[in-house]
Amino acid sequence: MALLVDKLRPRSLEELTYHEELSKRLRSLAQCGDFPHLLVYGPSGAGKKTRVVATLKELFGPGVEKIKIDARVFMTSSNRKLEFNIVASVYHMEITPSDVGNYDRVVIQDLLKEVAQTQQVDQAARQKFKVVVINEAENLTRDAQAALRRTMEKYSPNLRLILLANSTSNIIAPIRSRTLLIRVAAPTHDDIRSILAAAAKKEDWPLVEGLNKRIAEESGRNLRKALLMFEAVHAQNEKVTDTTPIPVPDWEVLVGQIAKEITEDRTPARVMQVRAKFYDLLTHCIPASTIIKTLCFKVMPLVDDSLKPGVIHYAAMYEHRIKTGTKAIFHLEAYVLKIMKMVEEYLMSMDM
Amino acid sequence: MASFFDIKARKAAAAAANGASSGNAEKTATESTKVQPWVEKYRPKTLSDVTAQDHTVTVLQRTLQASNLPHMLFYGPPGTGKTSTILALAKELYGPELMKSRVLELNASDERGISIVREKVKDFARMQLTNPPPGYKSRFPCPPFKIIILDEADSMTQDAQSALRRTMETYSKITRFCLICNYVTRIIDPLASRCSKFRFKSLDEGNAKKRLEDIASLEGVTLEDGAVDALIRCSEGDLRKAITYLQSAARLVGAAAQTGGGDADEMEVDNAAVTVKVVEDIAGVIPEATIQRLLKAMKPGGSGTVSSVVEDMVADGWSAAQTMTQLYQAVVYDETLPDIQKNKIVTVFSEVDKWLVDGADENLAILDLAAKISGIMAGR
Numbered sequence: 001m002a003l004l005v006d007k008l009r010p011r012s013l014e015e016l017t018y019h020e021e022l023s024k025r026l027r028s029l030a031q032c033g034d035f036p037h038l039l040v041y042g043p044s045g046a047g048k049k050t051r052v053v054a055t056l057k058e059l060f061g062p063g064v065e066k067i068k069i070d071a072r073v074f075m076t077s078s079n080r081k082l083e084f085n086i087v088a089s090v091y092h093m094e095i096t097p098s099d100v101g102n103y104d105r106v107v108i109q110d111l112l113k114e115v116a117q118t119q120q121v122d123q124a125a126r127q128k129f130k131v132v133v134i135n136e137a138e139n140l141t142r143d144a145q146a147a148l149r150r151t152m153e154k155y156s157p158n159l160r161l162i163l164l165a166n167s168t169s170n171i172i173a174p175i176r177s178r179t180l181l182i183r184v185a186a187p188t189h190d191d192i193r194s195i196l197a198a199a200a201k202k203e204d205w206p207l208v209e210g211l212n213k214r215i216a217e218e219s220g221r222n223l224r225k226a227l228l229m230f231e232a233v234h235a236q237n238e239k240v241t242d243t244t245p246i247p248v249p250d251w252e253v254l255v256g257q258i259a260k261e262i263t264e265d266r267t268p269a270r271v272m273q274v275r276a277k278f279y280d281l282l283t284h285c286i287p288a289s290t291i292i293k294t295l296c297f298k299v300m301p302l303v304d305d306s307l308k309p310g311v312i313h314y315a316a317m318y319e320h321r322i323k324t325g326t327k328a329i330f331h332l333e334a335y336v337l338k339i340m341k342m343v344e345e346y347l348m349s350m351d352m
Numbered sequence: 353m354a355s356f357f358d359i360k361a362r363k364a365a366a367a368a369a370n371g372a373s374s375g376n377a378e379k380t381a382t383e384s385t386k387v388q389p390w391v392e393k394y395r396p397k398t399l400s401d402v403t404a405q406d407h408t409v410t411v412l413q414r415t416l417q418a419s420n421l422p423h424m425l426f427y428g429p430p431g432t433g434k435t436s437t438i439l440a441l442a443k444e445l446y447g448p449e450l451m452k453s454r455v456l457e458l459n460a461s462d463e464r465g466i467s468i469v470r471e472k473v474k475d476f477a478r479m480q481l482t483n484p485p486p487g488y489k490s491r492f493p494c495p496p497f498k499i500i501i502l503d504e505a506d507s508m509t510q511d512a513q514s515a516l517r518r519t520m521e522t523y524s525k526i527t528r529f530c531l532i533c534n535y536v537t538r539i540i541d542p543l544a545s546r547c548s549k550f551r552f553k554s555l556d557e558g559n560a561k562k563r564l565e566d567i568a569s570l571e572g573v574t575l576e577d578g579a580v581d582a583l584i585r586c587s588e589g590d591l592r593k594a595i596t597y598l599q600s601a602a603r604l605v606g607a608a609a610q611t612g613g614g615d616a617d618e619m620e621v622d623n624a625a626v627t628v629k630v631v632e633d634i635a636g637v638i639p640e641a642t643i644q645r646l647l648k649a650m651k652p653g654g655s656g657t658v659s660s661v662v663e664d665m666v667a668d669g670w671s672a673a674q675t676m677t678q679l680y681q682a683v684v685y686d687e688t689l690p691d692i693q694k695n696k697i698v699t700v701f702s703e704v705d706k707w708l709v710d711g712a713d714e715n716l717a718i719l720d721l722a723a724k725i726s727g728i729m730a731g732r
Contacts, residue, residue: 025604036603042669167714168636169673177593180600181636186667221667289713296716300659309723316704316720320712 004231005224008199011065013054016047017198018191019184026051026182030058035127037152039137039163039176042184045222048164051184052133055162060091060126067094076106086111092131098139105144109151116155129160137163138170145172152178186221189213195223196230205234210242218246251286252294258336259298266340271333278332288328292319292335299339307342314338390599391592394567396436398444404559405433408550412441419495423520423529425544427536428552431590434532437552438501445499447492453482459503469508469515473500477523498527505531506538513540520546554589564594573602574625582628586635600634601626638670643678647686650726658722665718672714676705676721683725693728700724 010016013030016023029035040048056064070086082103087094093115097104115130134140140148152161152175161179168176187195196212199205211233219226232247233240258277261270281291296315300308318335322328396402399416402409408426415421426434442455456476458468477500484494502508520529520543531547533539561580568575579601587594605626632639642665649661665675680701684694704721708714 029604032603034603036600041671043667046667046669167669167673168671169708169714170711176636177596180604181634183633183636183669185669220663293713293716309727312716312720312723316707316712316716319716320707320710323711 003228004199004203005227008202008227009050010054011057013051013058016051016054017195018187019047022051022182022184023054026055027058029180030055035059035129035160037161037163037179038182039165039168039171039179040182040184041165041168043186043222044166045219045224045226046184046186047223048184049135052162052164056092056131056133059131064089064091066090072111074100074103074106074110076103082107091127092133094133094135096135097144098136102141104140105147108140108144109147112148112151112155112159116151116159119158129158131160131162133162133164135164136166138165138167140170142172145175149174149178187223188221189216192216192219192221192223192226196226199227199230203234206240208240208242208244211240211244211246215246251281251284251291254281255291255294256298259295259302262336262340263299263302263343266344271336271340274336275329275333278329282328288322288332289319292322292332295335303339303343304346307346310342311339389596390567390571391595394563394570394595396433396440399437399440402433402437402440403563404555405437405552408437408552411550412437416441416444416493419493421495421497421499421528423524423547424531425536425539425547425549426530426532426552427534427539427549429554429589430534431587431592431594432552432554433591434552435501435503438499438530438532442499442501445493445495447488447494449488450482450484450492450494454498455501456498457501457503466509466512466515469512469519473516474519476500477519477527479526481526496526499530500527501530501532503532504534506533506535510540513543517542517546555591557584560584560589560591560594563591564598567595568598568602568626571602573598576625576627578628579626579631582631586631586637597631597634598626601630604634605630636671636674638665638674638678642668642670643675643682646675646679646722647682650722650729652726652730658726659719662715662719662722666715672708672718675718676701676708679721689729693731696728697725700728 013023013027038052040052042048053064067087067089070088072084072086074082074084076082080103082100084095084100084107093111095107095111097107100107112132115132119128148161149172151159163171163175163179165171168181193209193212193216196215197207200207200212212230215226215229215233219229229246233244236247237244254277258274262274278291282288292315296311299311303311314335318331318338322331325331399409399413424438426438428434439457442451446454456473458473476498479498481496481498484492488494505513516529529547531539531543536544536549561584564580564583565575568580583594583597587597646658646661646665649658680698683689683697689697700721704717707717
């Protein structure tokens with residue numbers, strides 16, 4: 001049985017519910033024949049990918065839904081072999097170049113050149129060009145982006161690119177000026193609520209207005225997360241009411257515990273306990289920057305207002321160091337120690 | 353077109369239906385100009401068409417009459433017409449026929465390592481001149497040298513630049529170089545000293561506005577009041593960016609109107625106007641109201657909490673870099689803030705900017721920025 005998220009995913013532009021203005025624009029772009037390169041950006045769970053797939057369908061017809069996975073091998077200049085997975089249909093191709101880390105330039109150059117130099121085989125195809133969708137474009141290296149710039153101009157008759165990114169900050173200016181920027185904002189709480197209500201109706205689940213409202217708020221305007229939570233609630237409970245607790249992921253519970261522990265007791269022994277928990281999280285592949293971000297937001301309500309700017313500042317600082325450094329645990333512990341020190345100092349000043 | 357490969361039949365057909373075929377050619381010509389980017393389509397054709405660079409243009413026009421040219425180094429911010437100027441100059445000097453054999457243009461998208469400088473540039477520089485066809489010289493000056501244009505020269509490696517030094521001098525009798533770059537400091541001194549430098553200043557508003565309005569009326573795009581100003585504001589003096597934005601905007605609003613047709617006539621049917629909002633959407637600019645809301649939340653005793661405003665902005669998908677640029681503008685030009693506070697705030701901006709460039713989490717970075725600024729504003 002498929003998850004609700006996949007089962008209820010809209011397949012065409014008509015079925016999309018919120019951001020109607022945007023859907024209308026995408027449709028007219030797809031129909032006008034002169035389709036530009038796109039850069040679609042927005043937070044995760046806002047529906048970027050869904051919109052892109054729907055646009056592709058509008059461009060090429062139902063053929064884009066017949067996809068296959070291709071494993072390709074690329075050679076780098078130093079003769080290393082790279083395995084790379086491509087999701088492709090006859091009309092389009094979807095790649096995630098950040099999978100191969102620093103070698104993304106090789107993949108971009110080889111693959112795009114190959115696509116661009118072959119004409120569309122199918123005579124009955126609606127468009128002359130092929131579309132390449134690039135996921136996680138913000139993680140592309142500078143080199144790869146520069147290579148992209150050349151390719152975009154050179155092969156524009158045969159190739160259109162759709163870049164998907166969470167933010168445009170890391171996209172170089174020449175690419176931004178060559179693409180049409182499309183911002184997909186996260187759905188509002190009301191949007192999420194109406195979608196949840198529609199989902200409940202489809203699944204024959206009872207409609208619980210209060211619960212849906214809470215889910216919408218808990219999800220942080222992330223529709224994917226909201227739907228997953230919604231499904232989890234209904235799967236775990238026979239009967240749902242307004243007050244049914246929403247199950248939170250284990251790791252979030254654990255981070256919550258850490259936050260509580262470090263604000264309650266500030267001793268070296270406690271740091272050792274927390275270290276074990278951090279290792280537990282890290283070995284379960286929770287990204288360190290997610291941990292530090294969640295920890296920051298969990299600690300915030302537990303400390304005094306005057307400490308909050310500090311908590312945020314050090315979270316941002318250590319998160320930056322995690323990105324530039326190599327070993328995450330150092331920075332996580334340093335952050336914990338900083339919080340402990342701040343809380344301790346604050347309490348001491350209260351006593352005096 | 354069954355007789356496509358039969359040349360005789362084609363000629364006969366062409367002779368018979370001259371009118372029809374010329375009409376056909378025209379149609380394909382309009383098709384190709386339609387898909388052409390407007391930036392290319394409206395590139396200035398002659399030196400006098402180049403807007404807002406009076407000083408440079410007068411100097412170059414004088415050289416045009418004297419039929420001699422120094423090596424040149426054009427520098428200035430992007431989109432101010434550096435490439436357009438040299439192309440227009442080359443066109444005026446050589447005319448369409450000699451242009452191909454006398455001008456070599458290399459830009460950053462061509463491979464431009466040291467080997468290319470050694471081979472391609474040197475070969476071209478070494479090549480002897482061809483004589484212009486008789487009668488051609490009366491129309492174009494055709495001075496006895498070739499021009500090599502190195503566009504985006506600041507992205508050339510140091511080695512490649514130093515390899516140019518000798519080449520420039522050895523073949524100076526028959527070849528002139530024109531280097532184009534954004535940052536003159538990235539050009540090594542020995543090269544810079546061999547060229548006469550031309551600085552291109554960023555376009556003033558009046559000229560940019562006029563140009564954009566011209567293009568809009570030629571393309572049959574209706575512009576709402578203030579849309580041109582929005583274009584100029586969003587593009588920060590870069591005319592190329594402004595024209596690209598204009599084209600995207602026209603495509604976006606016009607796309608619905610011209611679904612059926614491929615003809616140029618139908619372009620004029622679209623009566624939907626380009627609005628300020630559309631322009632800002634395309635440029636990815638955050639609406640002024642949102643920035644003001646954030647600013648208000650940061651000020652002491654302001655309405656709403658900073659964290660909720662920031663969360664909303666992140667959920668709406670505004671990029672952190674854009675938020676920073678616009679917030680910076682808003683803070684620096686805010687008259688109500690004392691200078692000493694601005695001083696501190698700008699330091700915060702520089703720190704956070706570095707974080708973002710290194711790829712730190714946007715949500716945390718912006719939240720920290722906002723928290724710190726509000727702390728400074730409160731006088732802590």
